[in-house]
Amino acid sequence: MPPSPPYVSAPPAAPSPPSGATQQPLPPTSPPSPSEPGWDQVIHVGDCIAGMNQLEDKSVDLIFADPPFNIGYTYDVYNDRCDDQEYLAWSRRWIEAAVRVLSPTGTFWLAIGDDFAAELKVLMHRELGLTFRGWIIWYYTFGVHCKRKFTRSHTHLLYFTRHPRDFTFNADAIRVPSARQRVYNDKRAHPLGRVPDDTWILRPQDFPGGFGPDQSVWHVPRVCGTFRERQGWHGCQMPERILGRIMSACSNPGDLVLDPFVGSGTTLAVARKLHRRGVGFELSADYAMNACQRLESVRPGDPLDGGDGLETLARPRQPRGSTTSPRRRRASPSTT
Numbered sequence: 001m002p003p004s005p006p007y008v009s010a011p012p013a014a015p016s017p018p019s020g021a022t023q024q025p026l027p028p029t030s031p032p033s034p035s036e037p038g039w040d041q042v043i044h045v046g047d048c049i050a051g052m053n054q055l056e057d058k059s060v061d062l063i064f065a066d067p068p069f070n071i072g073y074t075y076d077v078y079n080d081r082c083d084d085q086e087y088l089a090w091s092r093r094w095i096e097a098a099v100r101v102l103s104p105t106g107t108f109w110l111a112i113g114d115d116f117a118a119e120l121k122v123l124m125h126r127e128l129g130l131t132f133r134g135w136i137i138w139y140y141t142f143g144v145h146c147k148r149k150f151t152r153s154h155t156h157l158l159y160f161t162r163h164p165r166d167f168t169f170n171a172d173a174i175r176v177p178s179a180r181q182r183v184y185n186d187k188r189a190h191p192l193g194r195v196p197d198d199t200w201i202l203r204p205q206d207f208p209g210g211f212g213p214d215q216s217v218w219h220v221p222r223v224c225g226t227f228r229e230r231q232g233w234h235g236c237q238m239p240e241r242i243l244g245r246i247m248s249a250c251s252n253p254g255d256l257v258l259d260p261f262v263g264s265g266t267t268l269a270v271a272r273k274l275h276r277r278g279v280g281f282e283l284s285a286d287y288a289m290n291a292c293q294r295l296e297s298v299r300p301g302d303p304l305d306g307g308d309g310l311e312t313l314a315r316p317r318q319p320r321g322s323t324t325s326p327r328r329r330r331a332s333p334s335t336t
Helices: 048-052 083-101 112-125 238-248 264-274 283-298
Strands: 022-025 040-043 059-065 102-112 130-142 151-161 254-258 277-284
Touching: 040 264, 040 283, 048 083, 048 277, 059 083, 059 238, 083 102, 083 112, 102 112, 102 238, 112 130, 112 151, 238 264, 254 264, 264 277, 264 283, 277 283
Parallel strands: 022 040, 040 277, 059 102, 059 254, 254 277
Antiparallel strands: 102 151, 130 151
């Protein structure tokens, strides 16, 4: 008999949520429509595999998944300490369900810890046929202190697309000032700056004066307990700046974003701020209710939380007289 999934059966539906989002028990309805007020973000309470199995094939433009890492974290209704093979078998099932709903030009981002990053990269790329675009390292300050190994201060962000050439990548929406512009005043530099690097290299205290909020290093602290951005009811919260960069680059306004593991609701909150539609699944009725309450305070066009420079993600900087708008581009072999 195959191992049982770490997710338990869907709990009863929670009480009616605030007006900021719509919370539904399984089975899910059709994806949210921009023409339906209050339905731009939908959270379904229940097992994400069962939920995604009821979505239409190839209907989602962007997937961002931040699943449990199987490191023994304490959730309210989920066992995060499974046998390794059981965890990998469950991971295959939910990833297969997610890949089925990814559009032909869609993008899939996976946030994962050290223990299973390699296996899941091979699964998604070699076995499920997604095109591997990059392995981003999110290096954060306020890392988790460890007594018998180096302090844990990074998360892997694996970046895939369905098609090797036809996918969304809005470079102008995420460009940052380059050294050619700031240091050398080189007229050959792109007027909007350069596309950010794919690694975090230094901390501010390691390089005094070397970091600014608009520079190209992906230096973003994790959301700690004392941060204003922190939602106190969930311990694993992704910073809005991370989702803002991913969503601005890899989707367009009106696109449908899927989060199989809603958690604190960051993905859907950023989707609303950046004028994307969102659908998510959450096993915990309590987490789903709290995420809905978070969404109640969010409006389209609101700046992203987390510090200086965030507004440039919600409202990309354009040169004087520019009419450039986000678009889906067909990448040439030379740029992939």
